[in-house]
Amino acid sequence: MTICWPDHLFLVGCGNMAGQMLARWLDCGLDPARVTVLRPSGRSVADGVAVVMTYPATLPAGTTILLGMKPYQIADVATALAPLCGADVRIVSILAGTPIADLRARFPAVRDMVRAMPNLPVGLGEGVTALFADDRTSVQAKADIGGLIEPLGLAEWIGDEALFNQVTALSGCGPAFLFRFIDALARAGEALGIPADQAARMALATVQGSASMAARASDSPGVLADRVASPGGMTREGMNVLDADDRLLALLTDTLAAARDRGEAMARGA
Numbered sequence: 001m002t003i004c005w006p007d008h009l010f011l012v013g014c015g016n017m018a019g020q021m022l023a024r025w026l027d028c029g030l031d032p033a034r035v036t037v038l039r040p041s042g043r044s045v046a047d048g049v050a051v052v053m054t055y056p057a058t059l060p061a062g063t064t065i066l067l068g069m070k071p072y073q074i075a076d077v078a079t080a081l082a083p084l085c086g087a088d089v090r091i092v093s094i095l096a097g098t099p100i101a102d103l104r105a106r107f108p109a110v111r112d113m114v115r116a117m118p119n120l121p122v123g124l125g126e127g128v129t130a131l132f133a134d135d136r137t138s139v140q141a142k143a144d145i146g147g148l149i150e151p152l153g154l155a156e157w158i159g160d161e162a163l164f165n166q167v168t169a170l171s172g173c174g175p176a177f178l179f180r181f182i183d184a185l186a187r188a189g190e191a192l193g194i195p196a197d198q199a200a201r202m203a204l205a206t207v208q209g210s211a212s213m214a215a216r217a218s219d220s221p222g223v224l225a226d227r228v229a230s231p232g233g234m235t236r237e238g239m240n241v242l243d244a245d246d247r248l249l250a251l252l253t254d255t256l257a258a259a260r261d262r263g264e265a266m267a268r269g270a
Ligand SMILES: NC(=O)C1=CN([C@@H]2O[C@H](COP(=O)(O)OP(=O)(O)OC[C@H]3O[C@@H](n4cnc5c(N)ncnc54)[C@H](O)[C@@H]3O)[C@@H](O)[C@H]2O)C=CC1
Pocket: 012, 013, 014, 015, 016, 017, 018, 019, 038, 039, 040, 041, 068, 069, 070, 071, 073, 076, 077, 094, 095, 096, 117, 118, 119, 120, 172, 173
């Protein structure tokens, strides 16, 4: 994999999410000397990566900024950062519920902007990142930023930004929902009498093995589920509970809709 690294990468915030992205980029050969992280704590990030606690006077030419702080901090960050941004600067924002139009209003000199929604497994190169750019962002910038995202796992360009909160709910929030599922599977096993530590190990390995299998299979997960279920057997009885009145589907639809609605409220400033 040949990656066209930015001349300079300036991370505003480097917590759970941006930290995973940076870790993967460094693993894939990004020179740490090209990276500066702004974080109020000043704590070091990785060998060779510069950490600053306040904004520098200027940004190096050809800087790509990764906005990785909390969404509600955008007003303060933009007040300090926008004066440093010329037309050669590119912005990648991972701020949930923050539309490109909002960023454009705050960074008027910047032409190339990409809205990205990664998820935590990007640190392993097994994440999902949704991407959106409007027509002002150049084709070259889209290609370069797409290339930067590629080593993080699956990258999906979203044609219509109106869907961004929906994809955030699915893949950005998704790991949390899956972690809950693993936990619930283990606790359900425990409720049926399996020792807790054993149930936890078995639930995790079952999900891991099934996800790997589904990723390699030519059949859909729905078909694979039926293949586990022998007619008249145990799995069918269990699936009947999940499937009754589309119970699992309804639960997940409600879950994604609640997350989407929160993204829409955040976009309105709530
Ligand atoms: N956690 C996740 O799974 C995902 C998070 N995101 C987005 O990533 C962003 C960060 O979320 P997390 O990493 O979970 O939060 P976090 O709390 O772990 O990280 C936030 C970082 O921002 C820094 N920070 C705080 N105040 C700052 C300031 N005034 N200026 C610059 N940096 C400041 C903190 O030191 C910290 O490093 C959010 O915008 C969120 O919507 C997007 C996708 C998934």
